[in-house]
Amino acid sequence: MKKMSTDNKLISLLRQSYGTSNPQEAATFLSSAIGRVLKMEKEARRAHITEALKGVDLRRDAGGGMNSKPKTVYKDTKATQEKLAKLEATLQEMKAKYHALLNDGPQTAEENTRLKNRIAELQKSIENQKSQHFQELALLRQHSSNVANASELAALQQQLEDFQELSTQLSDECEQHKTRLKTLEATLEDKTAQVARLKKVMAEVAAGDEANETNVHQLELELANAQEALAVARKQNEEYNDKLLATLDSHLAANHEIDELNAKLVAALDFGQVFADEADHWKNAHDQKYADYEELQRRAEQTQTEVQSKYVDEHQRYKAASRKIDSIIEEKDGLHRQITHVRSLLKFEEQKSSDLTRQLSAARLEMTSMTDDLAQEKRVSELYAKNIRELHDQLALLKNRPVLPDWLFSGSMASGICFGLLFSFSADVAPAQRVLLGVCSGAVAFTVARIITKKNHQ
Known part of the structure; x- marks a missing residue:
């Protein structure tokens, strides 16, 4: 709505x-x-x-x-209408008095004397009231100026004390911030040195890591060579085993031939001496083959022993190389873990160093701001101190300033009234207008005297 x-x-x-x-x-x-x-x-x-x-x-x-x-759309309020009615009534009353004064007839000498005496009494009463009023005004003005200056001086003194206390607090806080700034700078230097040490350790670890990698590479090459030698030994062992199996097969064949020869020998013995020569021949052949078989078996056993010993040596070397490689790998893993730990520590220290740097920058900015505030407060306190000194000087001048004499204003007003009356008697003016002219002349003379004395005092 x-x-x-x-x-x-x-x-x-x-x-x-x-x-x-x-x-x-x-x-x-x-x-x-x-x-x-x-x-x-x-x-x-x-x-x-x-x-x-x-x-x-x-x-x-x-x-x-x-x-x-204009066709106004606004209306007067009730208070405005009442004020307008009062002003109109006052205007009508003043117009009536003015017309009554204009319509007065000639006055007698007694009436003029009475009016003069009344004017003199009124002037005397006005002068007494004015002198009393001026004295009261001077006392009141002096008292109010003293009270106002004293209260203003006390307020300014209190403000100055507050500013001095605030300046002391700011100085203490500035000293605290300076101490904190020095502590932060020392901590930052320690952290920087610690970071440098960690970087040096990381460089050493990296160099050791490179050396370990070189050793690992060499050991890996040795291990590969050992594995190749082991494979060759295994191949040779297999060849020797094949040869041994062939020798065993030949040995079995020789045994079979020996058995056949023995059978033939038995048959030859059975047939008699005829076959004796043939039997000797077969026996010699059997003995020769048996000697060859023993020599071959001895050589096979010797070769097998050599191959087995070589295989055992290569196997032990392989196990030693494997254990060494495992230890190097474990050491390498440990170094990697150590490097990771050192890197994490370095990153943490760098983060902490950056935090300390930011705190140091913030502390420096705060210190700069507090220094500016302290300088501003000092300037303000100096300005207030200057104002207080000026107020002290003004208060001293006000206390030593003499009060203007009342006879000056009374004399100026009386001379103005007399001048107005003399002018009215010398001219063709009605008695009521004479009184009004005298009062106006006195008021003008009093105002002029006030203005002149005020300018001279200033």
Whole structure:
């Protein structure tokens, strides 16, 4: 409901701004409408203005209609009307008194004497009241200036003490920050040295790692050579085994031949001496083959023993090389773990060093800011001290300043009144106007004296 009333009010203001023929009223309506439109969004603003300008003639006549009398839409308040009524009543009363004074007839000498005596009494009473009033004003002005200056001086003194205390606190905080800055710098140097040591250890570990890698490579080559030698030995062992099997086969064949010869020998013995020579021949052949068999068996056993011993040696070398390679691999893994640990420590120390560097930069910035604040506070405290000294000087001047004499103002006012009366008696002026002229002359003379004395004092 409130939004609807606002929209209707806006439309009404826009239409009234184009409906009136007075430019002041149009400007007033438009300014009010613009103040309402600025609070709306763009689309709502466009819609309301379009709605308000429907059927409105936007042309302006350049004739006399624009200079017509404003049709105000504002009304006076009750307080304004009461004040206006009082002013009108006062004006009517003053007009009545003025007309009464203008319509007075000629006065007698007694009336003039009475008026002169009344004027003298009034002047004396006015002078007494003025002197008393001036004395009271001087005392009041002196007392108020003393109180104001004392209170202002006390407030400034308190502010100066507060600024001095704040300056002391800032100095202490600045010293604390300097100490903390030195501690951070020392810690940063230690961390930098520790990082350098870790880098050196990493370089040594890397160099040892390279040496270990060279040793591992050499051992791997030796292991490969040992494996090749072991394979050759195995091949030779297989060849010797084949030869041994062939020898055994030949030995079995020889045994078989010996058995056959023995059988033939038995048969020869059975047949008699005829076959004795043949039997000897076969026996000699058998003995020769048996000797060859034993020699071959001995050589086979010797070869097998040599091959087995060589195989055992190569196998032991292979196991030793394998154990050495395993130990080197374990040592290499340990070195890699150590390098990883050292790298993690180095990364942690670098992170810590960067954190310390940032803390050091922040501490330096804070120290710089506090130094600037301290300098600013010192300048402000010096300015307040200067103001306090100036106020002390002004207060001393105010205490030593003499009070202007009252006779100067009274004399100037009396001389003004006398001048006005003399001028009124010398001219053709009514008695009431004479009194008014004298009072006005006295007031003017009093004001001039006040201005002159004030300028001279300044």
